[in-house]
């Protein structure tokens with residue numbers, strides 16, 4: 001049973017590493033960003049409400065995110081452990097999480113801001129299966145198409161420059177204070193998120209030993 005939280009700024013590679021780690025450990029990858037985008041795509045009332053915040057790069061209100069997370073964590077496949085990516089993002093969410101489930105490790109992805117802007121501007125994703133690519137560092141085999149299902153890749157609206165700036169500011173202001181919280185609890189493992197996907201993968205694994 002592993003209950004792992006990945007913490008770090010937008011573009012640090014949390015989603016990329018979470019998928020690898022979850023597959024490897026045989027546990028679920030749980031991304032609140034993916035859950036919210038799926039709800040928005042389905043056009044549920046929660047999804048429609050969340051969508052306006054996401055487009056601007058602002059945090060979706062805590063109560064909405066908590067509702068969607070609680071539901072997902074209650075599913076049978078989440079009972080054997082999870083890699084949680086994108087939650088918590090502020091101190092209130094960290095307290096809510098502690099009330100729902102114990103956490104074993106928090107892995108913090110440390111990376112300079114300049115690298116984030118570069119990674120985010122080149123990020124593309126598959127609207128069908130959620131696979132994430134990078135035009136420079138993780139290109140698809142056929143330009144513009146998902147390797148798995150051939151769907152035309154898209155750029156997330158919140159990866160445009162204005163929204164990226166807002167997200168980085170929100171991260172600094174709301175999310176960074178979580179480092180101290182988890183450090184004090186003795187749960188924080190810090191890894192450098194620079195370098196190749198394989199290099200970061202190796203550091204994450206080493207940090208979990």
Ligand code: ADP
Pocket residue numbers: 008009010011012013014015016017119120122123124132133134135137138193194195196197198200
């Ligand atoms: P996050 O979930 O933290 O926002 P992603 O996993 O979506 O980050 O990665 C952001 C972008 O950077 C994507 O385009 C991804 O393909 C790319 N990426 C992820 N890890 C690396 C890495 N180690 N080196 C270079 N590019 C990376």
Ligand code: ADP
Pocket residue numbers: 009010011014032033034036053054055057058059060061062065085086087088089093158167
């Ligand atoms: P990234 O890792 O690139 O920042 P995510 O997919 O984790 O992207 O999040 C995208 C957007 O979804 C956020 O900017 C925010 O609007 C919303 N979101 C995701 N998780 C949360 C959360 N825990 N609390 C509030 N909003 C969230």
